[in-house]
Amino acid sequence: xxxxxxxxxxxxxxxxxxxxxxxxxxxxxxxxxxxxxxxxxxxxxxxxxxxxxxxxxxxxxxxxxxxxxxxxxxxxxxxxxxxxxxxxxxxxxxxxxxxxxxxxxxxxxxxxxxxxxxxxxxxxxxxxxxxxxxxxxxxxxxxxxxxxxxxxxxxxxxxxxxxxxxxxxxxxxxxxxxxxxxxxxxxxxxxxxxxxxxxxxxxxxxxxxxxxxxxxxxxxxxxxxxxxxxxxxxxxxxxxxxxxxxxxxxxxxxxxxxxxxxxxxxxxxxxxxxxxxxxxxxxxxxxxxxxx
Amino acid sequence: xxxxxxxxxxxxxxxxxxxxxxxxxxxxxxxxxxxxxxxxxxxxxxxxxxxxxxxxxxxxxxxxxxxxxxxxxxxxxxxxxxxxxxxxxxxxxxxxxxxxxxxxxxxxxxxxxxxxxxxxxxxxxxxxxxxxxxxxxxxxxxxxxxxxxxxxxxxxxxxxxxxxxxxxxxxxxxxxxxxxxxxxxxxxxxxxxx
Numbered sequence: 001x002x003x004x005x006x007x008x009x010x011x012x013x014x015x016x017x018x019x020x021x022x023x024x025x026x027x028x029x030x031x032x033x034x035x036x037x038x039x040x041x042x043x044x045x046x047x048x049x050x051x052x053x054x055x056x057x058x059x060x061x062x063x064x065x066x067x068x069x070x071x072x073x074x075x076x077x078x079x080x081x082x083x084x085x086x087x088x089x090x091x092x093x094x095x096x097x098x099x100x101x102x103x104x105x106x107x108x109x110x111x112x113x114x115x116x117x118x119x120x121x122x123x124x125x126x127x128x129x130x131x132x133x134x135x136x137x138x139x140x141x142x143x144x145x146x147x148x149x150x151x152x153x154x155x156x157x158x159x160x161x162x163x164x165x166x167x168x169x170x171x172x173x174x175x176x177x178x179x180x181x182x183x184x185x186x187x188x189x190x191x192x193x194x195x196x197x198x199x200x201x202x203x204x205x206x207x208x209x210x211x212x213x214x215x216x217x218x219x220x221x222x223x224x225x226x227x228x229x230x231x232x233x234x235x236x237x238x239x240x241x242x243x244x245x246x247x248x249x250x251x252x253x254x255x256x257x258x259x260x261x262x263x264x265x266x267x268x269x270x271x272x273x274x275x276x277x278x279x280x281x282x283x284x285x286x287x288x289x290x291x292x
Numbered sequence: 293x294x295x296x297x298x299x300x301x302x303x304x305x306x307x308x309x310x311x312x313x314x315x316x317x318x319x320x321x322x323x324x325x326x327x328x329x330x331x332x333x334x335x336x337x338x339x340x341x342x343x344x345x346x347x348x349x350x351x352x353x354x355x356x357x358x359x360x361x362x363x364x365x366x367x368x369x370x371x372x373x374x375x376x377x378x379x380x381x382x383x384x385x386x387x388x389x390x391x392x393x394x395x396x397x398x399x400x401x402x403x404x405x406x407x408x409x410x411x412x413x414x415x416x417x418x419x420x421x422x423x424x425x426x427x428x429x430x431x432x433x434x435x436x437x438x439x440x441x442x443x444x445x446x447x448x449x450x451x452x453x454x455x456x457x458x459x460x461x462x463x464x465x466x467x468x469x470x471x472x473x474x475x476x477x478x479x480x481x482x483x484x485x486x
Contacts, residue, residue, distance in 0.1 A: 041313065044458055048420035055425040065358040065370035065424040065445075102369065104358045104445060115443040147375045147399070147421060164486075171485055175478045178471050180375050180399040182421035232485045233478040238421055239399065240460060241474045271422045 002081065002283045004089050007137070010277050010285055011093035014141040015070070016101050018275035019062040022053055023289050025210040026186075026247070026272045033184055033237075033244040042242025046184075049237075049270055064271045067103040068143035070094060070125040073207065077134030080281060086137070087127055094119050103143075128200075135281030140274060142207060148181035148269040154199055157261040166191060166263050167226060173265050174230050174246070179239020182269035184247045186210065187230065190264040193254030202266035205250035207274055214251055223251050247272075297455075301349025302393040304413040310461050312468040316417060317457035318394065321435055321450055322351040326374055328446040329439060330382035337389050344438045345448055347390045351417075354379060354397030356445025358424070359434075366434040368451065372424030373398040376416070384408040400462055400471035410467045417459030430456040 022030075030053070034046040056063035072090055076083055097103055098119045107121035108114065119125065153173055157165060170189065190201030213220035226249040236242025247270070256262065276288040298306060300320030310316070323345060325333065336343055357371035376397030379386075383405045386392060393414050395401075398421040409415060419427060436450040462470040478485070 041460055044315065044460065045420050048423045048426055048458065052420070052423040052426045055429065059425065061425050061428070062358060062370050063425060064422040065356065065372050066374070066422075067358065102358065102360055104356070105443065106445075108443075117443075145422070150375065168486060171482065175475055175482075178399065178475050179418070179421070180377060182398065229485050232481075234481070235474060235478055238418060239471050239474060240418065240462065241470070241477075269422055 002279060002281070004085060006283055007086065007089045007279065008093045008096070010279060011090055011139060011141070012097045012100065014139060014275040014277055015094070015097040015103065015143070017287075017289065018141050018143055018273040019067050019101060019103065020060055021057055021290065022063070022272065023209065023274060027053060029210050029247040030184070030270060033247065037237065037242050037244050039236055039242030041240045042237040042244060045237035045240060046244065062101065062103070064145055065104055066145040066147065067106065068145045068273070069106060069149065070119060071142040071144065072125055072127045073140040073142060073204070074127065075130045075132055075138040077136045077281070078131050079135035080137050090125065090127060091120055094125050136278055138276065138278045140207060140276040142274050144273070145182070145269050145271060148185060148267040151177040151181040151267040152199070152202070152265065154195055154262065154264045156195065157263055159259065159261045161261060163222065167229060169263060170226060170265055171229055171233065174233055174235060177267065178235060181267040182271070183235060183239060184237055184244045184270050186247050186268040186272050187226070187249045188266035188268065189226070189249065189251045190266070191251065191253040191262070192256035193262060194257070194260070195262050197254045198262035198264035199266065201252035201254060202264040205252045206266055206268045206272070208250050210248040219251050219253065223249050226251070298394065302351065303349065304393065307393045307413050307415050307465055310415050310464055311466075312461055312464045312470045314461040315457070316459045316461065317455045318351060318459065319454050319456070320350065321452050322353045322396070322456070323347065324353045324355040324357065324449040324451065326354065326356045326446050327378050328442045329448050330379050330386060332439060332442070333390070334382055334385055337385065345436060345450060347392065349391070349393060351394035351396055352386065352392045353451075354395070357428070357449060359444055366437060368428045368431045368434060368449075370424035371427045371431060371451075372422050373419045373427075375399045376401050380405060387412050387414050396459060400469065406463055406467055406469055409463055409465050413465050415461050415465055416463035418462045419457070419459055427456070430454055
């Protein structure tokens with residue numbers, strides 16, 4: 001029997017782990033960036049980032065004061081018992097994690113300007129579901145800081161524009177954004193669908209480990225092309241100039257309406273926090289990202 | 293590359309010596325302010341109401357810290373910079389009226405602030421975005437907090453810091469702006485990039 005307490009415990013652990021310790025693939029990419037960066041100022045920024053990551057782990061402190069908007073991506077086996085309870089358990093866990101870790105309270109009512117003080121609000125945390133076959137619950141927590149979030153853009157392009165214009169749009173956005181999304185960033189791109197589908201895909205692309213290219217060879221090639229172009233801009237770490245503007249570009253697509261060509265660009269700061277665990281039907285827990 | 297140490301109170305002559313690309317470390321008292329605090333500072337100025345804190349040559353830090361209240365007082369858990377551009381609408385008046393000489397943040401600021409820095413003698417130093425533990429390690433004491441009704445991240449925190457940095461001077465008091473320089477170069481280079 002999987003109790004509510006057990007699920008709550010896993011969610012609090014995942015939140016703690018995600019804000020304190022970066023996934024290995026992100027750390028590796030940042031270390032590589034530091035070794036390869038030729039700009040002296042750029043290197044000071046990457047050095048500060050690496051020191052910060054190490055210190056956060058050593059002292060069990062959130063690496064960034066902006067512990068973000070919190071999203072959950074859930075994959076549930078249809079046989080997992082009482083799926084209807086999960087959202088309440090998650091909200092309870094977020095409230096507890098906000099106090100215990102602590103997380104910065106980041107849920108403000110846009111009409112009253114009141115901060116709820118516990119990271120719980122209308123549609124916050126955001127919870128995304130996929131129901132699959134089996135008896136398990138896979139939980140990915142994705143706290144995303146707003147320096148990079150504020151740079152996300154959606155453009156409804158013309159179908160005649162094509163991929164070349166997509167590339168130009170992304171480069172323009174990277175240059176305009178400069179240091180604001182805290183580069184080196186990870187860039188998620190969603191092409192096609194309707195406006196909401198494109199942005200959702202761009203966001204989900206950010207959850208893919210950095211060393212994993214899109215399994216579709218054509219798209220993987222486009223990812224590589226975008227990655228090289230973005231790093232040629234010279235925007236560099238924190239927008240102060242240098243070789244490292246992005247750690248990876250991830251592209252996802254959906255079929256589009258014949259008359260429509262939505263393109264969404266989602267920026268993720270270097271503090272690319274995510275953590276995943278799977279609970280099976282008997283309550284056995286497996287942490288996928290390295291636990292602390 | 294030059295590394296310079298600054299202490300409170302920061303004077304105009306210290307600031308006029310700084311150029312884009314210099315690296316500085318700051319020791320002394322600074323105060324934090326984000327959007328809501330800036331808005332309220334301007335309301336106070338407009339109504340000629342006395343501010344509940346004294347600036348006295350302290351740097352202004354764009355930061356909404358993650359804090360914890362204990363029986364021993366406030367502890368700053370993580371205190372990296374926030375995006376400075378959100379304060380662009382307010383900053384000219386703040387520089388002018390509070391005589392702020394050093395603004396610390398990330399991502400840079402707009403033309404109005406660059407002009408005000410040139411006219412009144414102030415610089416912008418960037419602290420590495422997201423490096424919040426590194427920043428909080430430099431905080432030795434919370435000297436005061438005001439306007440907590442705005443919420444913890446938005447309140448004014450007077451923090452005593454030691455060797456706070458590295459801060460890269462990105463906007464100096466001569467109208468130079470490292471961010472726009474990097475962006476303009478990228479724009480001019482676009483044909484090659486594509």
